[in-house]
Amino acid sequence: NAGVTQTPKFQVLKTGQSMTLQCAQDMNHEYMSWYRQDPGMGLRLIHYSVGAGITDQGEVPNGYNVSRSTTEDFPLRLLSAAPSQTSVYFCASSPTGTGGFQPQHFGDGTRLSIL
Amino acid sequence: SQQGEEDPQALSIQEGENATMNCSYKTSINNLQWYRQNSGRGLVHLILIRSNEREKHSGRLRVTLDTSKKSSSLLITASRAADTASYFCAEKRAQKLVFGQGTRLTINP
Numbered sequence: 093n094a095g096v097t098q099t100p101k102f103q104v105l106k107t108g109q110s111m112t113l114q115c116a117q118d119m120n121h122e123y124m125s126w127y128r129q130d131p132g133m134g135l136r137l138i139h140y141s142v143g144a145g146i147t148d149q150g151e152v153p154n155g156y157n158v159s160r161s162t163t164e165d166f167p168l169r170l171l172s173a174a175p176s177q178t179s180v181y182f183c184a185s186s187p188t189g190t191g192g193f194q195p196q197h198f199g200d201g202t203r204l205s206i207l
Numbered sequence: 208s209q210q211g212e213e214d215p216q217a218l219s220i221q222e223g224e225n226a227t228m229n230c231s232y233k234t235s236i237n238n239l240q241w242y243r244q245n246s247g248r249g250l251v252h253l254i255l256i257r258s259n260e261r262e263k264h265s266g267r268l269r270v271t272l273d274t275s276k277k278s279s280s281l282l283i284t285a286s287r288a289a290d291t292a293s294y295f296c297a298e299k300r301a302q303k304l305v306f307g308q309g310t311r312l313t314i315n316p
Contacts, residue, residue, distance in 0.1 A: 137304070184250075198249030
């Protein structure tokens, strides 16, 4: 059971480039989310999805797009990378889309540097 | 929205000692969760405590919840070197899970 898989693990981009961070889970979880983690800031929610076809914004959505065409996949797109987006990005999933929150399962992160 | 706060931000103790971390949160919660993050890895869920529970145990971990004070604490007993990690509390707000900034725990041999 792979759990939550994030690719790539590391990436360096130039300012203005675009890219997609991949996230896949094999647990049939309804809820998926993306966080960024910066030193001294904890984890901040970027976007989340309560099920296939449904997405919504978190605390820091600007500069990022998401889609949820399948239950398994929840890619995060950087439209035009900026140095302020240098961070570690985590994808998480949990069984429940609404109501009480179940424990989140995290991937190991993507370390992204924007030059 | 502001995140909850953990206290202390960093804690260094000797192996075998107990470690206590505190978390204050903002809203009326359904549940509060604690996570551990080892260096370079994703977060791992430790304990979920519901709003109608006051204390919960899991092995060497004990979590307490005081809803009147909007606070929770995580106690790790008989600490080990492998407990060195960052620990986060997280509260549910609508459809979002909001994390605190974490406590960095170092266990010295």
